[in-house]
Amino acid sequence: MSSKNGSKSAPHAPSSFRVEVAGKPGYEGAAGAQVAAQFAHLGMALPAEVRVCPIYEFTGRLTPREVEQAAKDLLADPVTQEYRVGESGMSPAFMMAPHWRVEVWLKPSVSDPHESSVRKALKDLGLPAPERVRCGTVYKIVGRLSAAQVERAARKILSNPVIHRYVITAP
Amino acid sequence: MPTETLTPPSLTIKNAAAKELVEMSRLHGWSLSADEMAAIQAHFKKAGREPTRAEVETIAQTWSEHCKHKTFTSAVRFSDGKKQIRFKNLLKETVFAATEKLKKPWCLSVFRDNAGVVAFDDEWAAAFKVETHNHPCAIEPYGGAATGVGGVIRDVLGVGLGAKPIFGTDVFCLCPPDYAGPLPDDVNHPRRTFSGVVEGVRDYGNRMGIPTVGGAIWFDPEFRFNPLVFCGTVGLMPRWAVEKSVSPGDLIVAMGGATGRDGLHGATFSSAALDDSSSPAAVQIGHAIAEKRVLDVLLQARDARLYRGVTDCGAGGFSSAVGELAADCGARVALENAKLKASDLEPWEIWLSESQERMVLAVPPKSLKALEALAAAEDVELCVLGQFTATGRLQVTFKGAPVVDLDMGFLHDGLPKKERTAVWQARPQNGSRKASGPSDAAKLRRALGDLIGHWNVCSREWVIRQYDHEVQGGSIIKALQGTHADGPGDAAVVWPHAATGRTDDYRALAVGHGLNPNYGRIDPYAMAMNAADEALRNLVCVGADITRAAFLDNFCWGNPEDPKVLGALVRAALGCRDAALAFHVPFISGKDSLYNEYLDSKGERHNIPGTLLISAIAPVHDFRRAVTMDFKAPNDPLYLLGWTSDELGGSLYAEWCGRPLDGRVPEVEAGSALEHMRALSAAIARSLVASCHDLSEGGLAVAAAEMAFSGSFGACLDLDEVNRSKEVDSDEVVLFSESPSRFLIEVPEDKERDFLKAMKGQPLKRIGSTLANPVLRVVSMDGTTLFEEGLDALKSRWRDRMPEAMTGARPSDGGKL
């Protein structure tokens, strides 16, 4: 993250920031266990753990400080969640055993209903309107799985390739 | 902006050979046939010019199966082996003919607007529409179901001058979620399809604040490639708002979401078979809150009388919406005025885009300011697209350059008529059962246990609790009933005046459904008669007035180009006509979804079983007298109304026995049935009935078990007391036959005499009593006890099937309420 991102006048390649939100210990939610249980339907061993986290991507106009404010005052719940911008921060909510990471995003051709709400909320906070907002989901999967198995789970459980794109990162 | 977008790309059609035309249609995904392409070619030859792409796209949308119902409205030569019938217009001469003949004065708008409208009282009318969204749900269940709900809500917002949606219904035909057979890689697993469509309906309906109060789910592996998803909405409107009156000079105003490249080719997509390469462009996930905003503003604008016409943007987008509203006058549209999501849309894409959550209004110029103020106050976007004209032409431009200039006459009536061939061959009557000697009690008991947990009987609670079925405060008879609020209700009863604030007016509306594709496998005519009968039975069970009932049809069929498939469809349409006439219940709206077939990688076609859904709505004159299906007290007399015949063809029991299509399919004697149904619903309205449940899948045994465990009281049934035809010679037939028009009725002990007086002359017989002891005791025709089954065991099989399959866990009991 360069400090130049804050400059408003000169045209530059739009920078993007990602904010990932995670439940604090005790607030991981039941979604992960429900996702894990579905691995059995694909004939795979159940993962030891799955966590499901929202992720947001903002492109253009917002400074790092403004992204931080959006994360704190809007995207993460102050009682049950923590956030991190980019890869930074290793707060307890983000501590996990080595895991596969599957990010699922809507394809650009599919309109995202969350986008307009997030835009409106940023405006209420007095923040500038980003050029683009995307809302996605991250699945963090702990378990002895092959790359092919994760790929299959991504297509059959975690996303629908008709409307989604996914990105897999190995442990 | 690049210059190409300013000049609409012209097509070269005038001199193309027939083969090239067909290829062109395929390439662009227009789903236009050779005849239709030829008609377009002839039209433009006469006009002396080439069409623009936007023009052919507009024609393709308008003539699509989705918008025009060209199969259902075409000429059909039908033969059933014995006689031939020639229809000039299948729909007009069957379903619609019955409505015309019945001429009910309370039918206010039928088969011509976005929904059917009937009078509710002197001041209010009810609009009802049921749509399918099958193809999108096959490839993206969540988004497909959500946009299906969104679409049918807009239909009701776009009928007349708009109705306020007061409840929704949802019916699915799906493959069982525990299906373990092989599936091609591009087909979603049925478990995913099931949870996806439930979540789609849930998230859209709940966010809109429209209670999903009723519906049905039918499971059959034959729906694994093509699931069926029927979404219904009922709306309430003042009677003055039933008619539109668009005038030349009115402004064409688009309200709601911006236009993007979403869902292009939705209408033509729904007219084509699915295959491995089905286009995903038509799938969106929907934005309920955008639609809720539009709803809020539209109804305020309606009551301020700020517009004269409204319709929704569904398949075909602006092209269909403006084309429909302007059909009798003409329209001029300047596309650069549209609010866009992306700046690189081509004019034809703006014109055809199927972005969700948009409505088109006809606004007198003097009302524009007031409308703009209303919209601005609630953050709803508006744009003036153009103006209605008296030219009889649809004229569309983009920044001055012509995009479309079509004659309305050609657009709406230019579709070449085609005569189709339909053949129906009756199935040979298969195996009347052999006289069965003494009953195998253990087998019958096992059958009851299995049937009560059958996918087509088991509890739908796992689904229903995910729907907000009580928002708006009008849900009076809920889908889940009985001591533990989990028994299977027959019809939902909704109090429309929750929305008007007239809190001392107790009139209500009941809604019910009839559907059974199994009967259709034997005879689609019988399927239609039985569906009508079942929908009415459901209404009768809560005490609705079926002399004021109205039907909606939804036909979902395979490829009608196959004469056998079309023949079955014709049989079903004839059944609808005859049911309407015999029950004196008009159809007020309908919809068909054809080409529900899957082309596998080997080129093999898989058609769905032809499926007809009949939805019915009727008034309940005083909901304080409505009843539910759960037994209310011990030692009450139990009566069975209706005749039981040996009709196991297509029944669950026949399926359980491994011979699903053997035996006679249930035959509806509508004339006598109507009489006893009317008598029963009148008796309910006089508070002479404690509980009432119709006999459907699984027959008497399943109905009695459901009433018993829902009310936490047992029952004793004497099978020999059942009114039955001569050929009925065994306990299994009495227990499991699915003969139509039957009801099991609990009568309060102190009202038995009055009840019998009210039902005099009807085929009514006392067959047992309710018991304090929680068991279902069945006495054989030979007088011995056949079996006695504990209600807890029956209930847990019924209750646990679906949650176990979907969550892996049994549900916990919420206790008595």
Added chain:
Amino acid sequence: MKRPVAIILRCAGTNCDLETANAFAMAGAKPELTHINAIKSGAVKILDADIFVIPGGFSYGDDVAAGRILANELKLMLRDLKTFIRSGRPVLGICNGFQVLVKTGLLPQTKTEAQHASFAANDSNRFEARWTRLRINTHSNCLFTKNLPEMIELPVAHAEGKFVVRTPKVLEDLKRTNSIVLRYVNEAGEPAGYPHNPNGSVYNIAAVSNPEGNVLGIMPHPERFIMRYHHPNWTRQTFHKEGIGLEMFRNAVTHVQN
């Protein structure tokens, strides 16, 4: 007697506004459906009303988190709201409205602006529409639940209804000040697990008030039980003469009139 004015706040996604207005009308108030834009623009003033209500629904789709976006919007008018509350006038947040009151920091009421509690997804991770049994804290000051029977039934319909607290002390303070108004219970009146507690709320909390009792956040929907015919078992019961929910609205009206 003058009919007290009840502002029923609306925004994109509010959907229990009409039935809540009906309930207040039946209870003798004059409900005013008011869009938040009208308050933001100054066309309507909160302080002119007698009762302030945030009804149920999905404000802004519950995108990001239930009630969060509307709560941020209400923070822009927090001063007026606090003045309203200090004046002792009734404030009611139902379902989504409760979520909003918590996320603005108005409930649980503390000296700071911070948010001390929140809502998480239901333990079932599904939307739950079901009737619940509730036990009223008879020591509570809550004006809405005055003179109600100790055990009542109301329906819930939500996906994020699990009430949670930032620290154990927050819960202790709520108990100490008798601010826990309703708890989910079983047939015996005892706190119990799912489905009696439909969402997994800590300490089975279903409704919370401020210690003074004029601000109530409630997850179940009293406006869905204003007639006896709203009860899921009205066809087999005779003991409900009318919906118990109506009494809560009457209490608010009476409070203002006295």
